[in-house]
Amino acid sequence: MLSSQNASELILSQQIELKKSTVPFAQALGCVLGEDIRADRDFPPFDRVTMDGYALASKNYAKGQRAFKVESIQFAGEPLNTLLDKTACVEVMTGCMLPENADTVIRYEDSIRQANEVTFLDNLALQKNIHRRGSDRKKGDILLKAGQQLRAPDLAILATVGKTKVQVYTFPKVAFITSGDELVPVEQKPLAHQIRKSNVFAVSALLKPFIEEISHFHLPDDLPETIRQLTDILQQFDVLILSGGVSAGKKDYIPEALDRIGVDRLFHKIAQRPGKPMWFGKKENQLIFALPGNPVSAFMCAVRYVKPWFMQNAGLEIEKQEAILAENVEFKPDLSYFMQVTLKQENGQFWAYPCEGHGSGDLANLSRAQAFLELPQTTESLFEKGNVFPLWKW
Incomplete structure (x- = not known):
């Protein structure tokens, strides 16, 4: 039997080749980027005013001038304005372009206005309240790297650079397969010798952030039928997660069935409690996790081994x-x-x-x-x- 540490290392060493698809950026939340996203222009793209107030040439204030005529007004969203008289000023609003020939912005709070003239207080800091062009990022800088999972703020970055469609890695297609004649659907009333299926719901919920969807199948306690269904399922899915049928019982057919259809067993049994009978294997670009059927055992193995693999596969750091x-x-x-x-x-x-x-x-x-x-x-x-x-x- 492998130790829990060796089993974990072996599982995490296995990778499957992920495919890429192109999706509208607004639908990409939670997806893993398949391309680098670069700035299409400087961030910000112009010298941006960060306070409502007045823009002026600071050299005149530095020489002692305090009273300035208000020459014009500049709003956010307007084309670049120009300070024509360098002894005057331009009234500016937050977010607008800094007028040409101006190099500082003084806040309303630091001024007194009368009609068309404004007087500024003494001892004010100069060349302030301006978000300089390219001070955040330069054109061509990488803003988002391929392999990272897109979060809410990242969608704003995609919008800002005009990336209406984005390449992402597709999450693996996952099949969850229960087995055992004692299991019945949730909506069915079990007989005295039966129980309702539950493992699929706990494990699916655990993995929901890292998968597109999980399809559910059920295998009877019959070896030929188990082989037939697993052969068909393997042709459709990237990852198979099985629950039950991996221990030493006379109807525990899963290990033999997987062997018969050409799945390479990487290990069977871990020196642990609960979850000792866990089985893990691979076939070409597909992975198969076969968990014990007992609910606590299955859930523990999913928490300890399956979820970390899906996190790594999604480009996320495994929680330690x-x-x-x-x-x-x-x-x-x-x-x-x-x-x-x-x-x-x-x-x-x-x-x-x-x-x-x-x-x-x-x-x-x-x-x-x-x-x-x-x-x-x-x-x-x-x-x-x-x-x-x-x-x-x-």
Whole structure:
């Protein structure tokens, strides 16, 4: 069995080739850029006035002149105005172009106006209140880099440079496949020996920010039919996430079926609890995650292994957090232990409090907990309060 760390490293080392598509920029929120976005002109594109007031040639103020005639007025959105008389000034509004021959703007608050003449206070700072052309970015500068996920402010950048359509990487097409004759649809009333499907909804919600959509399939406990359906699904999707059928039961057909259709097994079983039977493989440019069927096991594997891969695939930094163990914990098996915990934050640090349920089938307990604390595989059985361990939040 692989350690949890080795399993994670192996999964993250696997990449699939992403395709590109062109979409309207307003629909690109959350997409991963497939091209660099460059400034099509200087930012700002002109010397921009940043305060309502008066624009003038500062040398005259520096020589002692305080009273200036108001020669004209300049509004935002108007073509460039010119200060014709350098002993005069131009009334200007925030966002307008700085008039030619002017090099400073004095605020209304620092002036007294009477009719068509304005007098400025003494000892004012000069050559201020101007956002100089190109001071933010120069024409041709990269504003957004290929591989980054587009956030709300990035759409404004695309609009500013006139990028009406943008190249983005398409999220992988994902199939979530449940298996087991004991599972029935949510809307169906289960018989005494049946349960409703639930894993697909928890895992789909966890991965929603990093995928376009998830299609759901269900496999019966029948090897030939499992092989037939998996063969068909592999032809349609980039990533397959399976739940159930990977342990050692007589009807756990998933590993054999995947082997029969040519999927290369990269590992089967991780030295951990819960989630020990997890299976992972690859076929050409497709990845297959086969999770255990028990709800807590499936969800833990999705949080610890599947979500980080999708984050990396989307060009995002994988969240690495830690927490301080708030109580002594004993765990004897030589396995990594992903313990359900609740969290309290003190002085910028998380304290993790054990919040265990009744085993890997107790999905209701996941609503009480907030994260998994990863206690490392070791021959020691006591994990002492105050030690720091990796934290996997959902």
